[in-house]
Amino acid sequence: MSWTTPEDHPDPTLARRFGARLRGRWGRPLYALRSTPSTQTVLHRLAADGAPEGTVVVADHQTRGRGRYGRSWVASPGKALLASILLRPARSPPRLGEIGLAAAVAAADALETTAGVAVRIKWPNDLLVGSKKVAGILAEAALEGAGGGYVALGVGINVSQGPEEFSSELRGRATSLALAGGRPVGREALLAALLAELEARYRTLSTEGFPPIREAWLARAVLGQRVVYGGGEGVAVDLAPDGGLIVRNGDGRLTTIVSGEVG
Amino acid sequence: MTLKEIKALLELLQQYGLTEIEVEHGGSRVRLRREVTAPTPVAHPSPVPVGAPAEPVARGAEARPFVTVEAPMVGTFYRAPSPDAEPYVREGDPIKEGQVICIIEAMKLMNEVESKVAGRVVKVLVENSQPVEYGQPLFLVEPLP
Numbered sequence: 012m013s014w015t016t017p018e019d020h021p022d023p024t025l026a027r028r029f030g031a032r033l034r035g036r037w038g039r040p041l042y043a044l045r046s047t048p049s050t051q052t053v054l055h056r057l058a059a060d061g062a063p064e065g066t067v068v069v070a071d072h073q074t075r076g077r078g079r080y081g082r083s084w085v086a087s088p089g090k091a092l093l094a095s096i097l098l099r100p101a102r103s104p105p106r107l108g109e110i111g112l113a114a115a116v117a118a119a120d121a122l123e124t125t126a127g128v129a130v131r132i133k134w135p136n137d138l139l140v141g142s143k144k145v146a147g148i149l150a151e152a153a154l155e156g157a158g159g160g161y162v163a164l165g166v167g168i169n170v171s172q173g174p175e176e177f178s179s180e181l182r183g184r185a186t187s188l189a190l191a192g193g194r195p196v197g198r199e200a201l202l203a204a205l206l207a208e209l210e211a212r213y214r215t216l217s218t219e220g221f222p223p224i225r226e227a228w229l230a231r232a233v234l235g236q237r238v239v240y241g242g243g244e245g246v247a248v249d250l251a252p253d254g255g256l257i258v259r260n261g262d263g264r265l266t267t268i269v270s271g272e273v274g
Numbered sequence: 275m276t277l278k279e280i281k282a283l284l285e286l287l288q289q290y291g292l293t294e295i296e297v298e299h300g301g302s303r304v305r306l307r308r309e310v311t312a313p314t315p316v317a318h319p320s321p322v323p324v325g326a327p328a329e330p331v332a333r334g335a336e337a338r339p340f341v342t343v344e345a346p347m348v349g350t351f352y353r354a355p356s357p358d359a360e361p362y363v364r365e366g367d368p369i370k371e372g373q374v375i376c377i378i379e380a381m382k383l384m385n386e387v388e389s390k391v392a393g394r395v396v397k398v399l400v401e402n403s404q405p406v407e408y409g410q411p412l413f414l415v416e417p418l419p
Contacts, residue, residue, distance in 0.1 A: 077356075104346040105408060108381030135381040150383040154346070155372065162383070241350065241405035254381055269380040270350040270405065 014057050018074070020045040029069055032203040035210045037065035037096065044068070046088070048075040050095040051151060051165045058097055058153070058161045065210070066097040069202060076167065077149070087176055090187070092168040092198045096209065099161050100217075104154060107162060108254045108269065109221045110213070111136045111150045114164055116227045117208035118146060122168065125204045126188040126196045132231045134247060134256045134273050138168075139233060143186040145169050166205065170196050225250055240271030247273060282399055296339040297414070340396055342411035343389055349380030351412060353402045361402075367395045369415065376412060393417040 026043035050068040072088035115136035122130045131139045138146040146168040154160040169187035177185050188196045234247045238258050245258035255267040296305040353361040353376055363375045371392045378385045397414040
């Protein structure tokens with residue numbers, strides 16, 4: 012089975028550029044495209060074909076990039092780091108969410124060391140500089156899929172957009188590393204740092220479990236926002252031992268949620 | 275199995291003119307039987323090939339056990355990959371083993387749920403974008419050999 016469709020445009024030069032900076036096991040193999048509907052879609056195809064853990068797909072441009080539940084993710088070509096990473100975790104479904112939180116911590120570390128900006132995390136895994144979103148993570152699991160169960164971890168990081176590249180609606184809520192840090196950031200160095208941090212946090216999760224990840228997450232957490240969820244609304248107060256968000260309702264009662272809108 | 279789920283099964287009995295239904299999930303098993311004194315009139319052909327028996331004497335004999343597809347985790351139930359996309363499956367649709375039939379989202383992890391059996395979707399038991407509990411029945415499926 013081919014890993015591309017007519018809508019995918021592989022770019023060997025781009026693959027060499029990204030590949031040359033890698034320092035861990037992850038990113039081998041690495042597939043790079045000039046343009047694709049979505050790096051997640053490409054990774055799903057590779058995973059179904061039996062690709063190993065640590066396989067990475069990276070693209071200069073996505074024509075149908077997506078966020079959570081079909082929300083679109085838009086970026087000008089070459090301005091964002093768009094990558095999907097293949098994981099094959101030996102975990103039961105109820106604990107898969109921990110991986111997304113570990114990924115948020117890893118990405119925050121990578122952004123800080125590469126771009127010199129202070130990064131905070133909004134539950135479960137949005138990365139903020141100040142109050143503006145700079146990166147998002149989307150995990151898609153197919154535990155009984157062909158080619159063995161897997162999680163496709165999609166990461167989108169705004170790297171070098173200028174202010175004019177965000178719509179007036181987004182400008183108040185989104186930023187790029189270059190805008191926030193005031194200096195240019197290379198996507199190759201950023202991907203190398205991201206994969207190294209991810210590999211390390213993922214290993215911590217499998218050897219020590221979730222507590223050290225929870226601690227690192229809380230050290231970067233933004234809490235106190237209004238949260239709307241299936242059963243009501245409240246204020247974000249803490250991270251539960253299983254990675255859920257503890258919310259205080261209007262009547263003072265505490266509830267742990269695993270799904271909801273954090274303001 | 276919650277009272278709410280049992281009520282949903284009762285509605286199914288009536289909707290499809292069944293006399294008996296047996297569902298097994300998560301180690302518990304429920305059998306519901308409806309007494310029918312006269313042949314149940316069926317206004318329109320049932321989409322499910324488990325019609326009401328023609329005579330009371332046949333009651334129960336033709337009832338096939340349905341199976342449920344359950345939530346593998348706590349989260350939000352989505353019937354389609356995005357709000358404006360077609361649902362993965364509708365009631366009456368044939369499904370294959372391993373076919374993705376919904377998504378459960380938790381902590382921004384979209385977990386594809388696959389059917390473990392081949393058959394036909396009899397009933398979607400949960401509304402789109404509703405929270406679900408671990409092990410909660412999501413679909414009622416008539417397995418086909």
